[in-house]
Amino acid sequence: MLVTNHVLSGAVLAAAGPLGRRPAAAFVAGAVSHLLLDAAPHWGDEREHVFLRVAVVDGLAGLAALAAGTALAPRPRRLAVLAGMAGAAAPDLDKPSQLFFGASPYPARFDAFHKRLQRESPRRWPQELLVAAGLAALAVRLLRR
């Protein structure tokens, strides 16, 4: 799943309910949401050249979503929203870390578990974009309340 979608789901989680004033809980909920969403059918492409091209754009879009979510969040919820987004993105830090430093920050057992969860298909790109649009619209709506 795109990291942008994980970031947006973390924002929705922290913006929607009681997690909005509990940054540590929002971080944990974001990380759990990442693993649940990775276990749901989503887009993914094992071909290195496709994956890398999408991953660079997705990484930048995810950072933009992180900045926008933080800026849009009402001040009392801002830290929890940022924590929810960070927690939701955190499990995927293995990818840029592998690319730039040649190693994952996580134990091998966690990375193997994370990889086993994936239900990817290269044919789900339209679904991935639809999920992104829906989560972005929901996040903006909830954050601007």
Ligand SMILES: [Zn+2]
């Ligand atoms: Zn993941």
